[in-house]
Amino acid sequence: MSTTTFEKAPAGPVSDPQPRSGRPPRRGERRPLRAALLHGGLAVASLIALAPVAWLFFLSLGPDKDDYLHPGKILGKLSFSNYSFVLENTGFFDWFKSTMIVALGTTLIGVFVAATTGYAVSRMRFPGYKQLMWVLLLTQAFPIAILIVPMYEIFGQLGLIDTYWALIVINCTTAVPYSAWLLKGYFDTIPFEIDEAGRVDGLTPFGTFFRLILPLARPGLAVAAFYNFITAVSEVAFATTFMLDDSKYTFAVGLQTFVSQHDAQWNYMAATAVLIAIPVSVFFYVVQKNLVTGLTAGGTKG
């Protein structure tokens, strides 16, 4: 790829020593304006990124359900009453438990399974390799509409409707293919000499994978874990359809109960939403340092 880049880079202007009009010849000289523009742009973008979440937090402090219509009035009566109501009188802790079981289950199983697959497709060329890569990509394209009815039947027959396993397994089917792609890219960046060294020292292929490669692949694993976790927490359609018992609702389903056709309790909803965002943000904060490195490898190596 770098060769094409070199070919395409224009070689013509070498013979043109004059700096262009209005353009300082060296980078350093236009720093201040440039930096101001950059800071301005990034600040505006950050503000837009932050606003809906911040607004939600602000509304969660207003005690009445119509406060969102008169946000000015909230300032005079800030309180945490919504939070205490949600924590004491709703299924919040049940929902929290369900969501964590489903999300952490998906993360653990999904990352492990995706890692072995990613390693296999990164290091080994076996018959069926191309087909596997193609299937992994294509499963991303599966619309829920085609799967949800048959899955409902299958899980019904297996007695898995209304169980956490159903959601964990379903979330894995959507998260694992992409995680495997991502991890393949990451494994590709780990020198193959390491595998060879491990093999020379008498490790089996599995031993090489577990003892040498997995510890080196931590940033990639972190991104995959984050992706799995987020996918599982955010999943709406299957959770809405498959979880019938309200003590097993995940947050995605539970939150909808505040906003029915007849009664929209936005204040409780806002408080719950903020409470949900906290564990997810903590998880995010833990893995964020690895995000760019992990995605880089996944992205550039496809």
Add this chain to the structure above:
Amino acid sequence: MTVAIDRATGKRRGDRAPRPGLVQRVKNGYQKHWYAYVMIAPVVIVLGVLVGYPLVRGIYLTLTDANSLNSARTIGVNHIDATYKFIGLDNYTDILFGPTAYDRFWSHFLWTVFWTAACVALHYTIGLGLALMLNEKLRGRTFYRLLLVLPWAVPTFVTVFSWRIMLADSGVLNQVLGALHLPQPQWLEDTFWQRFAAIMVNTWCGVPFMMLSLLGGLQSIDSSLYEAAEMDGANAWQRFRHVTLPGLRAVSSTVVLLGVIWTFNQFAIIFLLFGPTGAPDAQILVTWAYFLGFGQQPRDFAQSAAYGVLLLSILTVFTSFYFRWLKRNDQLAV
């Protein structure tokens, strides 16, 4: 890249040398590759059982008139067997060419295509712009990055509800617009503004992923290429056009494809933004199919699945063409 992969320990020269008999080949292949197969087995089994089988079953359903009244179900202790029957391709002809085909399928199809194109274009351009800014040497860029990734870190359903409050008739957005003496659109009622709002919210949700992926791509471009280009007198635009963009090709082609697939099938945003029954004209094909299968009584399983098959076919065709196009341009990263 390819060089590195060719050195893979699993790859042996002997793979393609003389071809022994079939049994021997299977045996050799098994001995050579058994650990690869063990490693991919969980994924293959799970995908086979949970995607492959439902797919076959779903395709079968589309050839019947299954709905919630004639499917197998259990009411209390009574088990009622399925009574739906095989009706061939009637569902497809009805969806594509039936009397309500335009209202139900084609209008949603056009909107879905527009929605996908608009969202992915916005995701990509905004994501690239922010990635370029974050890639500059700048004080506090880690902080900016943290803030900018926030929309991705907070679960979609939380932020969509937040948007719903902000977009409500007298929500904060309209209050601000009113204070500025600007028109206050009916975001959640008027078809045009519903669509506008859907694209806006999806853009907001989808930019961080693009931004981070492209930022990763930018960081992997060799900085000596920029120095070389600068020595050659290339201006900022030329450097961007001839160094940055080619350097991002591999990552771009991947994220754009994923972006198209994900946006085309984006369920949560539209479903939650307008509620299960609101905004019939802003539904994309996926949410519309879900409505047919689960949002109405009686539930029309067969038509819902038929929509699913159509969606999958559209995406498969698109992906094949996309790959062919990438291959022709030698941009393929796989």
